[in-house]
Amino acid sequence: MSILATFQAALSPWNLLLALAGVVAGTAIGAMPGLTATMAVAVLVPFTFTMDPASALILLGAIYTGAIYGGAYSAVLLNTPGTPSAIATTFDGFPMAKRGDGDLAITLACLSSVVGGLVGAFALLLLAPPLAAVALAFGPVEYFWLAILGLTLVAALSDGDGWKGAVGACVGLLLSMIGSAVVGGDIRYTLDTQFLLGGIDVVPALIGLFCIPVLIDLVVSREEHLELEGKVAGFRLGEAVRIALANKINLARSSTIGTVIGMLPGAGGSIAALVAYSEARRASSDPASFGKGNPAGIIASESSNNATVGGGFIPTLVLGIPGTPVDAVVLGALLVQGIKTGPSLFREQSAIAYTFIVGLIVATLLMLPVGLVLGRYAYRSIIAVPKNLLVPGIAFLTIIGSYAIHNNVDDVIVMFGTGVLGWGLSRFGFAPAPIVLGLILGPLAEQGFVQAWMIGSATDNLLGMYFGRPISLAIIFMAALTLLYPTFSRLYYERKTRRGAAPPP
Amino acid sequence: MALRRPPDRGAALVAALLMAVAAAALWQSRELSPLGAIFPRTIGVALLAAGCVVLWRSLRGSAPSSRGLPREGWLRGVLMIVVMGLWIGLLERAGFAVASVVAFFALALVTDREPPTPARLLRFLAVALVVVIGFQLLFVQGLKVQLPTGSWFAGR
Numbered sequence: 001m002s003i004l005a006t007f008q009a010a011l012s013p014w015n016l017l018l019a020l021a022g023v024v025a026g027t028a029i030g031a032m033p034g035l036t037a038t039m040a041v042a043v044l045v046p047f048t049f050t051m052d053p054a055s056a057l058i059l060l061g062a063i064y065t066g067a068i069y070g071g072a073y074s075a076v077l078l079n080t081p082g083t084p085s086a087i088a089t090t091f092d093g094f095p096m097a098k099r100g101d102g103d104l105a106i107t108l109a110c111l112s113s114v115v116g117g118l119v120g121a122f123a124l125l126l127l128a129p130p131l132a133a134v135a136l137a138f139g140p141v142e143y144f145w146l147a148i149l150g151l152t153l154v155a156a157l158s159d160g161d162g163w164k165g166a167v168g169a170c171v172g173l174l175l176s177m178i179g180s181a182v183v184g185g186d187i188r189y190t191l192d193t194q195f196l197l198g199g200i201d202v203v204p205a206l207i208g209l210f211c212i213p214v215l216i217d218l219v220v221s222r223e224e225h226l227e228l229e230g231k232v233a234g235f236r237l238g239e240a241v242r243i244a245l246a247n248k249i250n251l252a253r254s255s256t257i258g259t260v261i262g263m264l265p266g267a268g269g270s271i272a273a274l275v276a277y278s279e280a281r282r283a284s285s286d287p288a289s290f291g292k293g294n295p296a297g298i299i300a301s302e303s304s305n306n307a308t309v310g311g312g313f314i315p316t317l318v319l320g321i322p323g324t325p326v327d328a329v330v331l332g333a334l335l336v337q338g339i340k341t342g343p344s345l346f347r348e349q350s351a352i353a354y355t356f357i358v359g360l361i362v363a364t365l366l367m368l369p370v371g372l373v374l375g376r377y378a379y380r381s382i383i384a385v386p387k388n389l390l391v392p393g394i395a396f397l398t399i400i401g402s403y404a405i406h407n408n409v410d411d412v413i414v415m416f417g418t419g420v421l422g423w424g425l426s427r428f429g430f431a432p433a434p435i436v437l438g439l440i441l442g443p444l445a446e447q448g449f450v451q452a453w454m455i456g457s458a459t460d461n462l463l464g465m466y467f468g469r470p471i472s473l474a475i476i477f478m479a480a481l482t483l484l485y486p487t488f489s490r491l492y493y494e495r496k497t498r499r500g501a502a503p504p505p
Numbered sequence: 506m507a508l509r510r511p512p513d514r515g516a517a518l519v520a521a522l523l524m525a526v527a528a529a530a531l532w533q534s535r536e537l538s539p540l541g542a543i544f545p546r547t548i549g550v551a552l553l554a555a556g557c558v559v560l561w562r563s564l565r566g567s568a569p570s571s572r573g574l575p576r577e578g579w580l581r582g583v584l585m586i587v588v589m590g591l592w593i594g595l596l597e598r599a600g601f602a603v604a605s606v607v608a609f610f611a612l613a614l615v616t617d618r619e620p621p622t623p624a625r626l627l628r629f630l631a632v633a634l635v636v637v638i639g640f641q642l643l644f645v646q647g648l649k650v651q652l653p654t655g656s657w658f659a660g661r
Binding site for chain 2: 047049050161163164166167170171173174177181183184185186188189212215216218219220221222387388389391392393395396397399400403404407409412413416420424425427428429430445446449450453454
């Protein structure tokens with residue numbers, strides 16, 4: 001498919017409408033405190049089932065990018081990040097709102113999100129195809145180690161306790177084994193029921209795991225009304241453009257940081273925003289003004305968190321390894337569509353891949369008018385939706401959405417069961433994301449592991465099969481780095497702090 | 506010196522339960538073929554090992570404290586789970602529309618913290634009707650999803 005045809009497909013009126021609807025829906029959901037970008041995508045996934053794969057991907061990408069930006073509204077005006085990735089936006093956004101510059105902060109967040117999103121999407125366009133060509137050389141054992149690399153995400157997704165994350169990942173892997181084995185065809189752990197014979201479907205499970213715990217916590221918690229600080233009275237676009245141009249280095253650096261961090265397993269928007277914020281502050285000539293309403297802080301945070309969208313899609317599409325929990329949801333949606341992500345996607349279904357990437361670029365561009373208009377006119381009504389209607393509304397979407405997967409109540413039961421299980425586990429520190437990761441990566445890991453075992457046993461070189469191939473070793477090294485980096489980093493800072501606190505000789 | 510917290514018995518109990526699940530998975534793997542059993546055994550052992558560490562850390566107080574079950578508002582949480590369970594149970598009997606309107610209304614009541622007045626109840630019912638009918642139309646007409654009409658209302 002030529003580039004022109006790809007653009008034509010992505011820019012069809014239907015796909016443009018989907019991109020627009022996705023950005024609006026994502027921004028609205030992301031703006032509501034407590035509702036994450038992962039939940040926004042998970043709850044809206046079922047709307048894509050009857051679409052063609054490229055359109056479905058465009059809609060999901062647009063929801064994702066809109067939700068990440070939407071988090072900035074409540075970060076600026078409520079001092080509460082709408083999504084975790086907007087946490088660094090509160091540092092300077094809220095002080096700006098308090099001094100009456102809330103409208104400027106929102107417009108700056110919008111501009112920065114668009115620039116960051118575009119950098120991430122272009123990185124996806126330029127880097128994904130060559131990486132896919134390299135990934136074609138992967139054999140079963142490389143896929144096994146890739147799945148393990150993906151599972152190292154748990155270190156970042158486990159709410160502060162990596163061991164609980166490991167337990168969660170193992171639970172997800174065990175859940176993925178229910179039903180027919182990927183190699184050998186054994187029927188496993190079905191409790192002799194027809195219901196579990198087909199296994200645990202990924203999509204209803206992840207809708208349940210990501211949405212139901214949030215809903216139960218919303219019902220249990222007392223918070224009802226949120227007070228807005230400051231107001232959004234105008235766009236102040238010219239002023240925002242001038243500030244953004246004056247911060248062009250910050251914008252470029254933060255967008256690059258976001259793209260690179262998005263590509264790493266587990267390091268999503270919140271980590272990217274915090275790293276970019278810290279770098280912006282370090283590089284600034286006036287670091288003391290950060291945290292007191294410096295627009296550069298918003299630029300760093302918002303450009304980097306939106307850049308993770310495109311960056312995160314690189315491992316998702318090229319290797320089938322989700323970079324972030326939202327990517328895991330998108331991966332699940334693609335499985336329903338019958339699309340197998342991985343290097344062959346860019347060879348066998350390149351039209352879908354490129355149409356999606358161009359669609360993501362279009363959705364990011366649409367974020368500018370949508371973000372500005374929503375920020376100016378609709379923000380109050382978005383956060384004014386009372387909890388007593390929000391909760392049943394989202395619960396309704398989870399039910400109808402999981403039913404729509406196969407027109408079957410069994411999927412609704414799986415959604416609800418995994419959701420309640422996820423809530424119970426999350427109350428004791430076992431976050432749902434590692435479980436989802438295990439569930440998604442389980443079949444890939446098992447297939448690679450067992451096939452490599454068979455080849456290794458047949459050639460009498462089991463150890464060499466797993467540890468003797470150069471690509472495998474490189475992936476093992478990356479997995480070890482991802483797992484050990486937080487520990488080394490903590491030790492380094494502890495040592496540095498001790499040195500700083502030690503009295504001078 | 507490492508920071509010590511009070512023992513997190515809840516997290517320890519969950520870890521112990523998950524270890525029991527791992528043990529059951531290992532036990533069941535005896536009935537599988539060698540190929541089908543490799544991965545369950547590997548993951549079962551990994552879950553046992555990681556569960557052991559979590560159990561130990563939770564009892565020693567060296568793991569981050571978990572939130573535990575909610576002490577306030579837990580009844581609302583339980584009611585929500587019950588309402589959603591009934592909702593799913595009624596989908597094929599009462600039909601999607603009826604079950605959803607009733608459950609939407611009930612969930613709004615469970616979530617609401619204000620005293621119920623006729624005006625509020627009417628508002629909940631109106632929103633429930635609009636949302637359910639709107640989405641039912643979208644899914645049935647637009648996305649061609651066949652939603653259950655309900656065995657209770659099927660012609661005899």
